[in-house]
Structures are given as structure tokens and as C-alpha cells.
Amino acid sequence: MSGISLLLALIEQGYSGSVLVVEKRAEPETQKTWCFWGEENLSSSLRHLIKRRWFSWSFSGDGQEYHHCTQSSEHAYCCLQAEDFYQYAFEKLKGLPTIEWLWNTDSELIDTVDANANNVELALKGRRVSASFGFDSACGISLPEGNTINQYFVGAWVKTSPQSFNAKKVALMSNMTADESCFEFTYILPFNSDYALIELTRFSMRDESLADMQSACEDIVNSGDYGNDVVIKKWEKGVLPMDTRIAPVKVGNWNCIGARGSMIRASSGYAFLTIQRWAQKTAQSLCSENKLSLAKPISPIYSALDFLFLKVMRKNMALSPTLFSSMAKNVNAVVFARFMTEKATFSDVLSIIKAMPIRPFVKALFTPEH
Numbered sequence: 516m517s518g519i520s521l522l523l524a525l526i527e528q529g530y531s532g533s534v535l536v537v538e539k540r541a542e543p544e545t546q547k548t549w550c551f552w553g554e555e556n557l558s559s560s561l562r563h564l565i566k567r568r569w570f571s572w573s574f575s576g577d578g579q580e581y582h583h584c585t586q587s588s589e590h591a592y593c594c595l596q597a598e599d600f601y602q603y604a605f606e607k608l609k610g611l612p613t614i615e616w617l618w619n620t621d622s623e624l625i626d627t628v629d630a631n632a633n634n635v636e637l638a639l640k641g642r643r644v645s646a647s648f649g650f651d652s653a654c655g656i657s658l659p660e661g662n663t664i665n666q667y668f669v670g671a672w673v674k675t676s677p678q679s680f681n682a683k684k685v686a687l688m689s690n691m692t693a694d695e696s697c698f699e700f701t702y703i704l705p706f707n708s709d710y711a712l713i714e715l716t717r718f719s720m721r722d723e724s725l726a727d728m729q730s731a732c733e734d735i736v737n738s739g740d741y742g743n744d745v746v747i748k749k750w751e752k753g754v755l756p757m758d759t760r761i762a763p764v765k766v767g768n769w770n771c772i773g774a775r776g777s778m779i780r781a782s783s784g785y786a787f788l789t790i791q792r793w794a795q796k797t798a799q800s801l802c803s804e805n806k807l808s809l810a811k812p813i814s815p816i817y818s819a820l821d822f823l824f825l826k827v828m829r830k831n832m833a834l835s836p837t838l839f840s841s842m843a844k845n846v847n848a849v850v851f852a853r854f855m856t857e858k859a860t861f862s863d864v865l866s867i868i869k870a871m872p873i874r875p876f877v878k879a880l881f882t883p884e885h
């Protein structure tokens with residue numbers, strides 16, 4: 516998605532250079548739903564792809580429920596589907612003579628032979644290609660030593676009898692529970708009163724099995740909470756690293772991008788908007804100056820806050836429901852949406868810090884991790 520997003524932004528901004536796209540799969544992975552806050556945060560050319568908007572979302576656990584409501588599309592929770600995004604992208608990009616597509620092709624990245632060279636090289640089935648810029652969304656990552664948290668999620672798109680869901684409200688984190696190494700909740704994205712994504716999510720320091728999670732998700736779906744005639748239409752699943760200390764393994768002059776290029780918000784797993792913002796900025800600087808923007812995709816203040824938040828979770832995972840409930844209870848929808856999209860004001864950041872229980876954060880600040 517990050518590579519295609521950059522390509523779309525480049526073409527929209529009038530880039531006239533040649534581009535080679537190398538993709539291992541025969542076609543793009545379309546079993547993904549991308550959500551984010553604030554319609555205006557998306558470039559105007561992609562806004563028509565937004566499939567649903569919600570002005571209300573909730574958090575629940577331990578018998579308590581907290582609701583966030585907003586009136587404005589500036590802070591609404593929006594979603595678009597990968598199949599619509601790729602269909603739009605390929606319609607825009609197909610047939611352009613400056614773009615060469617290599618599907619079904621596993622790239623073998625190689626370093627530049629000349630250490631002083633600024634270009635990148637790619638060896639492909641005996642063919643050697645060099646370019647001024649290379650963007651790699653499949654690069655490796657190096658994990659920090661010790662505990663790290665991964666986000667595991669398995670979601671079922673279900674068709675139910677009418678009125679099974681409140682189509683106006685997303686359950687961002689419902690039934691939050693935790694033990695010493697795993698925080699679990701259910702995410703419910705209702706497209707209609709009879710059609711929704713029900714997703715079991717774990718922020719876990721253990722190795723979780725997606726197959727076991729799928730069975731657990733089926734149990735939730737068939738629990739009777741959504742009526743008795745539930746049909747699972749399709750699944751979507753994934754594992755995302757949640758750690759600000761993860762470094763992309765850069766090869767030569769390749770630029771690591773996307774989820775593997777530190778464009779993921781570590782405390783939440785959201786990456787879609789960051790990638791779109793990065794694509795726009797990068798296309799702008801490539802088109803106007805033929806160089807890359809040096810700005811970090813995620814500003815250091817958010818990385819520092821996410822680092823501390825995740826450190827608190829790693830030290831005391833069982834506290835996670837309290838942390839998210841405190842945030843939900845003490846911060847309003849607008850502040851929350853701005854924080855999630857890296858648009859928080861100074862006073863938003865202060866109110867988020869104030870919303871948190873102080874002791875575990877002070878302790879995490881001053882105690883080293885083993």
C-alpha cells in the first residue's frame with residue numbers, strides 16, 4: 516500500500532520519471548480495511564474512496580462503557596477498503612508508459628557496488644536495474660532485546676439479522692481484559708445494522724496463534740450477542756509490531772517505507788494516514804527538487820509518548836484496560852482524534868498525560884528495562 520500510495524501521489528503531482536514496481540504477489544492483498552480519523556486528513560483525490568464515517572465510538576471493560584461523540588467530519592472515524600483503493604489506483608496508473616510492473620516477482624535487493632554511489636540497484640532474474648531512488652516496503656526489521664509487544668488481530672465480516680448492530684457507533688475496544696502478558700479486546704466496525712467486522716485483537720508479549728484466535732473470534736461471533744443467524748462472509752487478519760525501538764534493516768540507499776519503515780504508530784498499529792501523509796510529502800519534494808524530504812513520518816514527540824506508554828504496558832500488561840479506560844473517560848472525542856492523527860495541540864498532549872494514572876508512568880520513567 517505504501518508503494519502504490521507514493522506512486523499515486525507522484526503521478527498526481529506530475530512526476531515524469533520512470534518507475535519500476537516489483538511485487539512478490541500475483542495481485543494485491545485486498546482483505547484489509549483501513550480506518551483513520553478525520554476525512555480532511557486524507558488527500559482530496561482519495562476522499563471519494565471513504566466507505567463509511569462514524570461520529571461516535573466507544574470503549575468498554577469491567578462493566579464500564581465510555582462513549583466519544585463528535586459532530587464534525589474533521590474528527591470522524593473513517594474507513595476505506597483495500598479493494599476499492601487498489602481498484603482506483605490501478606485505473607489511474609494502468610497504461611502509463613513511464614511505469615513498468617513486475618508482479619509475481621520476488622526482489623533480491625543488493626547493495627550498490629560503489630560505496631559512494633547515490634543510486635540503488637536491484638538484481639532480478641539476471642537483469643540488473645539501477646535507479647536514483649529506491650523504496651522498500653518489504654525490508655526486514657531488527658527487534659530490540661527483551662520483551663516486545665505485537666498486535667495480533669483476526670476479524671470476521673459477518674452478515675446477521677437486522678438490528679444486530681448500532682450502525683452509528685464503532686466499538687473501538689470492547690470487553691477489554693488483560694493478564695500479565697496479553698491485553699485483549701474486541702473491535703466492532705458496523706457497516707449496517709446487519710453487517711459488521713467483528714475483530715478479536717491482542718496486544719501481546721506472547722507468541723499468539725492466529726488459528727487459535729480465529730476459533731476464539733468464531734466463538735464471539737456465535738455467542739448469541741449478534742443473533743442466531745450469523746454468517747461469516749470473509750476474514751481479515753494480521754500481526755503488527757508495537758515498538759518504537761524497532762529499526763528497519765536498510766540495505767544500501769534503499770528507503771524503508773510503510774509498516775516496516777517505522778511508519779506505524781507503535782501504541783496503536785495505525786499506519787494508513789501516516790503513510791498517506793508521507794507519500795504526499797515525498798512526492799512533493801521529488802517533483803519539485805528531485806530529492807527526499809528529511810522529515811520523519813511520525814514526529815519524535817509521538818514516538819517518545821508511545822515509547823513511555825508501551826514501556827508502562829510491558830512492565831504491567833494487566834494495567835492496560837485501566838490505561839485505555841482512563842484515556843477514554845478523561846479525554847474527549849476531538850482531543851482523542853487529534854492525538855491519534857498526530858495533530859494534537861500542546862494542551863491536548865497535557866490533557867492526555869493528565870488522563871493517565873501517574874504512578875506507573877513515573878515508575879516507568881525512572882526504572883530501566885531488562
Ligand SMILES: Cc1cc2nc3c(=O)[nH]c(=O)nc-3n(C[C@H](O)[C@H](O)[C@H](O)COP(=O)(O)OP(=O)(O)OC[C@H]3O[C@@H](n4cnc5c(N)ncnc54)[C@H](O)[C@@H]3O)c2cc1C
Nearest residue numbers: 516517538539549550621622652653753773774785786787
Ligand atoms: C488486516 C490489516 C488491517 C489494517 N488496518 C489498519 C487500519 O484500520 N488503520 C491503519 O492505519 N492501519 C491499518 N493496518 C496497518 C497498515 O496500514 C497496513 O499494514 C498497510 O497495508 C501497510 O502498508 P505497507 O505498504 O507497509 O505494507 P503492505 O501493504 O503489506 O505492502 C507490502 C508489499 O510488499 C510485498 N512484498 C513482500 N516481500 C516482497 C519481496 N521480497 N519482493 C517483492 N515484494 C514483496 C507484499 O506482497 C506487499 O504487497 C492494517 C494492517 C492489516 C494487516
